[in-house]
Amino acid sequence: MIEFFQQLLNGISLGAIYALIALGYTMVYGVLRFINFAHSDVFMVGAFVGYYLGNHLPEGAVWGGLVVLAAAMVVCAILGMTIERLAYRPLRNAPTLNVLITAIGVSLFLEYSGQKYFGAAPRTFPQIFPVRQIHLGGLTLSSNQVVVIAVAFGLLMLLRTIVMKTKIGMAMRAVSLNPRAAQLVGVNNNVIIAYTFGLGSALAGAGGVLYAVNYPSIDPLMGVMPGLKAFVAAVLGGIGNIPGAALGGLLLGTVETFVSGSQYSTYKDAIAFSVLILILLFRPAGLLGRFTIEKV
């Protein structure tokens, strides 16, 4: 029983990171109706920003960790908005396939530029937060897990406030509901889309740092697997649906942790894809999504 709760806890801390990345996918899908393949590589860039900055800050200080986190979020937000401006905005009215291919191109560009300039070999991520073991009943909890869960939930709450309570959040929801109608009532779609990219990418950057804190070996291709899984999480929760992405991330992280703790651990990477395929076949709108009917 203790082991069950231990795994559950590990699963939640992994799932919280998936949830952060999944939010970026889901928000961009909400406003632009396409999958931003490059999102997983923005996540990787976030981890590398943390790596380069973390090496210049004192180890194990809480303020240092927060500075690293904030810096990664800012850099990633700028990166995300730049990608949107240069690669996606010119294709606003192009066929979906072209946008998809461009997104794959951007993703590969970030990955291979990363291999060239960061180096392909894995690096050890510095300990930016103080490390302690916390014993709680029979459970062992590392302070990093606490940080990951706390930061992730804090950011989720913040995002919810932005989307639901602010004016720009309302504009985001309007664009995602109906871009043309939003434009008619005076929403500047381009600004809102850029803002959405910035917000999503900032969350991915935070996710990158948190992931690296928990799994301190980073390389330029580190984003691929978490990115794909976070995407699966977004689809699982219902793409375009913000609470759905958070729920999907937590569920997927938990399932995956239980599988890696079982005898089928080598199949852990196949789990996410199987979940994706099952969801798309039996409930394509996701757990919390709404069905739409295709019209001519």
Place this chain on the structure above:
Amino acid sequence: MPPRPQQVVPQLALIGTLIAAGLLTRFTDSIDPYVLDVAIGAGINVILAVSLNLVNGYTGQFSLGHAGFMAVGAYLSAALSLNLAPSWLGDAPSAWAQNAFFLGALVAGGLGAAVAGLIVGVPSLRLKGDYLALVTLGFGEIIRVIFQNLDVVGGALGLNAIPYYTNIFWVLAWVAITIFVVVCLVHSTYGRGFIATHDDEIAAESIGLNTTVYKIVAFVIGAFFAGVAGGLYGHFKMTITPTGFDFTKSIEIVVMVILGGMGHTVGVVLAAILLTLLPELLRPIAEYRMIIYSLLLIILMLVRPQGLLNVQLGRNRQP
């Protein structure tokens, strides 16, 4: 009624190429082995790109899992050669027996890949666009993970010491067959349905075409030729590992199709040859290869989404 001249041109071209390929094998000893190697590599890529073009180009279903089918074909045919060839062919097989066995192994690999294509295609082709791309990517990765965990085929180490059966004849012959099948299929009355599915699925359905069947047929035929290409690849490199058939390989094939122009066989063939030759010619900047590929994808989509090499030939132009 005898067929009109233009109808027999593809058949003549196929037979001509096969004869030319057969003649070419007589002179392989006098050709530089390096040139031969590059030519074989280019040929395998042409098969992969042309077969993917049937799915991604003509039928408009964006698949990102082509390397997975290549893996199925490569593993199946290599396993056949490793396990059956010694007992069936004996110690000193004649060239005929060996080539006949190889043909059988290739076809078996292709059929295996086609079955995999059917298993993957039936559920996933209900999806469109981004989702389809991701599901095929997912299936491709699942195939790779399965091979990585199957100890019968060497697990993560892959299969080694595969006999070297691939020669320029088989590669050229299969290139010719692939192009023949794809071109004739797409230009047939039945094959117009692929293009209709690509152009407007709802309109195609409204005139009574079963677009799902068209998608699955395209997918299965594409998978078959990918499997054959995998078999040729395995018996050419003599060693195969699961990581050789990952996402990057699929992307490479996709880049060839996009560069050549989706739905333009001539352009895709040129692009496959070009992208095989480029790394050979540009050894000094090999480390920038993937960066260049990715930039190429972005810039092509921004500036010239119809592809770079879609030379229009003859009267049977594609829309």
